[in-house]
Amino acid sequence: MTRKQDDSAELPVGSLDVSAAPQSGPTGRPQSVFTEPRTLKGHGPARVISLCNQKGGVGKTTSTINLGAALAEYGRRVLAVDFDPQGALSAGLGVPTHDVTTIYDLLLSRSKIPAEAIQQTNVPGLDVIPANIDLSAAEVHLVNEVAREQILAGVLRKVSADYDVILIDCQPSLGLLTVNALTASHGVLIPLECEFFALRGVALLIETIDKVRDRLNPAIELDGILATMYDSRTLHSREVLERVVDAFGDKVLETVIGRTVKFPDASVAGTPITQFAPEHQAARAYRQLARELIARGAVA
Template identity: 45%
Template sequence: MICIAVANQKGGVGKTTSAINVATALAATGSRVLLVDLDPQGNASTGLGVPQSARNKSSYDVLVGETGIDAATIATRVPRLDLLPATVDLSGAEIELVEFDARTHRLDTAIKASSARWDIVMIDCPPSLGLLTINAMVAADSLLVPLQCEFFALEGLSQLLSTVERIRARFNPGLSILGVALTMYDRRNRLTEQVSTDVRAVLGGVVFDTVIPRNVRLSEAPSHGLPALIYDHRCSGSEAYIALARELIARLPASAKAA
């Protein structure tokens, strides 16, 4: 089982959209995937069509030790894709977790104690670098970083990379950057092209070749409770996420691919 955290401390960069659609694409290839919604807003849960009323147990309950992952996980409408949903209770978890022993390892411990019936675990992190995201990074083998093609992108990325280095030094020396995915790409905008060029100049091969375009269908899909890959698999956004998933799979360890 390999664990991938989808992280960026900036909001509105396509993080949850990326988590949902990459997880869906991975499930479509035959992998058994668990998507962990670790964002108090619960957008990944909503985007997969899971209403609040169906979230009897959540990632909050797992973090505070009230239940295990297996008991809290629910099936989605996507074959082979399960969800550990989020509720608004997560908004207070940052404060509550301070009182727990090994508070940075709560999610890691829960994942390792699960039945391991999944090949890939993806974690949708909140748009911050607080204790929830730290838990995700401690549990993760690698990070998928969605990066919006806009002016402040590199500044925010440097802050995230600094946090990754601190996590490596203190908690998880094996944490790696699986890749940076450029999102909200608009070929009509010269700034978009400049940001893309700058990011690739700084990070080189860490940046995926595939870029995720601005696409109305990607924005519409969550309101229907469906991944864009199911809502409209022929739209440019869906095609881009399928291509991104192929690249991501190529970067996974051989053991994960074999699973």
């Protein structure tokens, strides 16, 4: 079904509220006011977005879970794909990962179909394809396959018409699995911890994205760099964020995700923070992120 939008909204999505004096956000730029997204009249085909960074512990899984939940709140149909053998995304959404069909089975068996692996979560509109430690063996099995970089793309094409956005939670690596994710994607979102050492690998990641664009997927775009684990009280966080903005300009999203103990609490509960603590500042930040990506055209 072709995706259509309700034209009844008075303001364009993501417009800047000029009635209020512009305020400077954490990124040092005037803070836009992203309006409530319009209602979709239909769903699909999905835009595929990889959340990717070869450094671990930068907020990829947390961002996949909570961005997916926020987009679902705004009426988008979302499929989250756990593409990390640690299975943290699956655990964070409270879905079983053993004795079930996983993304590993879909990659290696042509007889398996995505419908066998897709599980519903407690968030209406948010589904997940789980993963477990078996996925760590996938690279060994895929290395001799023809067009091995495009196997995930073939899996996701089978369900693209059912969703508005597919979010892939990549493992902290630039190996064959991550290349599969980038080859299957229309866009890449890079969560970047506001810490000096997190900056060092971004150039390598962008170089990898450029190689995938040149050789495998000409349509892939950098949707944005998302600053995470930001602590406005520390000079270090503020300086790192300033350097990121200086280096990447408008590619750095206005939304910034702060540090909070609520994230691990929500993970233990197996639910997104948008449900665990819906009025918390972190939940509001992920709703703003969803609105910003819709305003930028990264999500319908």
